[in-house]
Amino acid sequence: MIFKLLVLGDYGTGKTTLFNQLLQSVPEAQKKPSIKLELIEFIRNIEGKEITVNVFDIPGRELSSENRSKHYQNTVGAIVLFDIARPDTFRHAPFWLEELMNYNGIGKVPILLVGNKSDLRESSQRTLNPIDAQEYVFRLNRTTRVDGVENIYHELSAKTGRGLPLIIDELLKAIIKHQDILASK
Numbered sequence: 243m244i245f246k247l248l249v250l251g252d253y254g255t256g257k258t259t260l261f262n263q264l265l266q267s268v269p270e271a272q273k274k275p276s277i278k279l280e281l282i283e284f285i286r287n288i289e290g291k292e293i294t295v296n297v298f299d300i301p302g303r304e305l306s307s308e309n310r311s312k313h314y315q316n317t318v319g320a321i322v323l324f325d326i327a328r329p330d331t332f333r334h335a336p337f338w339l340e341e342l343m344n345y346n347g348i349g350k351v352p353i354l355l356v357g358n359k360s361d362l363r364e365s366s367q368r369t370l371n372p373i374d375a376q377e378y379v380f381r382l383n384r385t386t387r388v389d390g391v392e393n394i395y396h397e398l399s400a401k402t403g404r405g406l407p408l409i410i411d412e413l414l415k416a417i418i419k420h421q422d423i424l425a426s427k
């Protein structure tokens with residue numbers, strides 16, 4: 243099974259940092275030559291299934307929405323980032339989810355919402371209350387449960403990447419579940 247994943251979110255939220263962190267912290271992850279977007283590939287064994295994961299990094303503001311729409315095709319899940327010190331980037335998360343659903347050709351798919359830059363919690367004045375993000379994902383899950391789509395929220399620091407492989411596995415499990423439901427229809 244090959245899963246295509248995108249890293250999405252406003253500019254400067256840490257997408258490329260997280261993408262590069264995948265290379266460091268996920269065993270066997272390697273960069274692959276790719277013409278358009280940066281691509282990382284790795285294999286995970288989840289619940290007896292071997293999953294080849296392709297992760298693409300999308301620049302937040304360089305692409306027009308028309309150009310972006312092409313990249314969403316066949317995306318089975320996404321990592322959507324916001325910056326906990328920039329609440330506006332959290333308010334934009336639904337925008338990325340909608341774009342993904344509108345253009346991937348599948349509809350709703352599991353996402354991992356990441357409240358990034360957790361290391362700024364101590365030093366920054368205006369940080370987002372994690373409960374707001376948890377409630378958002380809770381509401382999202384209530385409205386998508388019928389499709390077997392389960393979304394996940396984690397706060398982390400893409401700079402340190404602590405816990406990233408386990409968090410990615412959580413997303414992969416949600417995608418496997420969703421793909422199984424789609425296949426059984």
Ligand SMILES: Nc1nc2c(ncn2[C@@H]2O[C@H](COP(=O)(O)OP(=O)(O)OP(=O)(O)O)[C@@H](O)[C@H]2O)c(=O)[nH]1
Nearest residue numbers: 252253254255256257258259301302359399400401
């Ligand atoms: N403190 C802190 N800074 C971070 C973290 N992740 C990323 N940054 C910083 O945030 C800035 C933007 O990070 P990028 O990874 O380039 O953000 P991006 O989402 O790829 O931005 P675009 O490609 O422009 O859309 C850089 O200066 C990073 O060093 C983090 O976890 N903590």
Ligand SMILES: [Mg+2]
Nearest residue numbers: 257258301302
């Ligand atoms: Mg980037």
